Every structure is written in C-alpha cells, then in structure tokens.
Amino acid sequence: MGKFGCTCGNIISDVIAPNDVTGFVLSDKSSEIFCESISDVIGDFFNHFNADTIEEWRAKHFNEMYPTSEPLGEMIHDVLFSRLMDVTLGMFECDECGRLWVQESPTVNKYKAYSPDDPLGERAKILGLNQDAGSMPDSE
Ligand SMILES: [Zn+2]
Incomplete structure (x- = not known):
C-alpha cells in the first residue's frame, strides 16, 4: 500500500x-x-512429491515466470499466502487516533474507518506482535 491518509490527518505508512x-x-x-x-495444498504437494511430479504441482500454482530455483518450502508458502489473501481483509491502525481502517472486500482497494470509544490514554494498540509466546517452538 505505501502510505494511507487517516481522516485525523495522520499518514499511516x-x-x-x-x-x-x-x-x-x-x-x-x-x-x-x-x-x-x-x-x-500440503496434502496435494506431498502426493506430487511422493509421485515425483513436483513440476506438475508447480504448474498448477505458478506460471513460467515463477523462479525454478525457489525452495519447496517457499513455494508452499507462496501458494498458502495467496490463499490467505483470497479470503482476508487488509487493515490499518492509525498510530495517532487509533482508528481501524478495514478493507471492504479482498479484491477492493477501499477501506472503512472504525473509531475507538476509549479515550486516548486508555486505548490499547491492536496491531503488533499478537502471539502466545508459549506456543512458539523457539520460545524456551
Ligand atoms: Zn488517525
């Protein structure tokens, strides 16, 4: 996206x-x-992997412009990320006023604003690193 102008005047980058x-x-x-x-995606990948037909799997998901040197894990990542983008809405959080800007649909470059009810000093930031630290394999 690059830069997005919030109605409060802040530029979200x-x-x-x-x-x-x-x-x-x-x-x-x-x-x-x-x-x-x-x-x-992963089941189909392993079926092709076991049948030694990864090139067929690659052709299902990528055109000839996709680099052939890409590691298998990266290929799976790229397919899954694309599937994620097909069903997800983008969101921006204004770091000044706390407004959340939510994409209207996965294919439309328009966003609707939602303002927090909480006063500025009591507001919690929504976006950031949201993870259960105990669930990460390298968190010990
Ligand atoms: Zn704002």
Whole structure:
C-alpha cells in the first residue's frame, strides 16, 4: 500500500515490513476456508512429491515466470499466502487516533474507518506482535 491518509490527518505508512500498523481481518468463515486450504495444498504437494511430479504441482500454482530455483518450502508458502489473501481483509491502525481502517472486500482497494470509544490514554494498540509466546517452538 505505501502510505494511507487517516481522516485525523495522520499518514499511516507501511513502508517498513513487518510493521505495527497493518494487519489482516480473517472472519470465522474465511479462516475455515483458509485452514482447509492448508491441508489441501500440503496434502496435494506431498502426493506430487511422493509421485515425483513436483513440476506438475508447480504448474498448477505458478506460471513460467515463477523462479525454478525457489525452495519447496517457499513455494508452499507462496501458494498458502495467496490463499490467505483470497479470503482476508487488509487493515490499518492509525498510530495517532487509533482508528481501524478495514478493507471492504479482498479484491477492493477501499477501506472503512472504525473509531475507538476509549479515550486516548486508555486505548490499547491492536496491531503488533499478537502471539502466545508459549506456543512458539523457539520460545524456551
Ligand atoms: Zn488517525
């Protein structure tokens, strides 16, 4: 996206990646579709891997411009990320007023604003690193 003008006058910039001002909204229905695609994509990948037909799998998902030197894990990542983008809405968080800007649909470059009710001093930042530290394999 680059830079996005909030109605408060602040410019939200996502030039730095990853950042604390952009994220995704994944509804329950959309997360169901995405989670099913994880097992579909990986299962299909292993079927092709075991049959030594990875090139067929590659052709299903990529055109001839996709680099042939890409590691297998990166290829799976790229397919899954694309599936994620098919069902997710982009989101910006204004780091000045706290407004959340949510994409109207996955294919439309328009955003709707939602303002927090909490006063400025009591407001918690929404976007950032949201993880259960105990669930990460290298967190010990
Ligand atoms: Zn703002």
